[in-house]
Amino acid sequence: MAFDSGNVGPLVGASTDGANPLFRQGRQQELIVSELHGRFYEQVFRGNTYSIGSSTTALSANTISLTASTTPIVGVWNPSTSLVNLVILQAGLQVSVQAASSTAQGSFVWATSTGNTAISTGSAPFNRKTLVAAGSSAKGFPGGVALTGLTNNLVVLEGADLAGGLAITTAAVAATTAVPTYAYVQNFDGSLIVPPGGVLALLNTVSTANLSVASRLMWEEVPV
16 A cells, blocks of 8 residues: 655755645654745635725714614625625724723624625625725625614624723823724634625624724635
């Protein structure tokens, strides 16, 4: 019986296109792998990866609600007629103080809803390869846009890995005070799927009009 074998240590001489070099192995027979491109490159190059995001958007009473009047910080709806799953890859958030006094924004959470057939709002996400807002099966919510036509109320799924950084509750922030902007990234790496009819929305949990955010949500569209 023949067995595949590899080479322990660096290969001598550079391989060329079309060659079939030995696999790289460590001294414990572990496979050694190196990246040629960034981890998202393959699906971005194939044109399957999309994003929606916002410029500066103020938090409000509508970024904490769970009904059709909710304006997600960032979100996405996969129409019930869609033939793809939205495989969530990454989210990003920046938080900044925009007023002289501050109220904590509470925790950031991900909320979901299923079975939605009649949402009438949302905009076309942009393709991460072409930079054109076309080709996606989904509708994106870049901030300040209500989920008009939501069939079923949102339900909080879990806390977001997007710490607020701004939990000022004991005193006002003077207009001349320099307050840093905080930025965070949550890597889903395919661990969350929005199926046809599903909505995914990023919300905060305490009503405040004194903080603003900028956001990003990125996903891959995979045939069901």
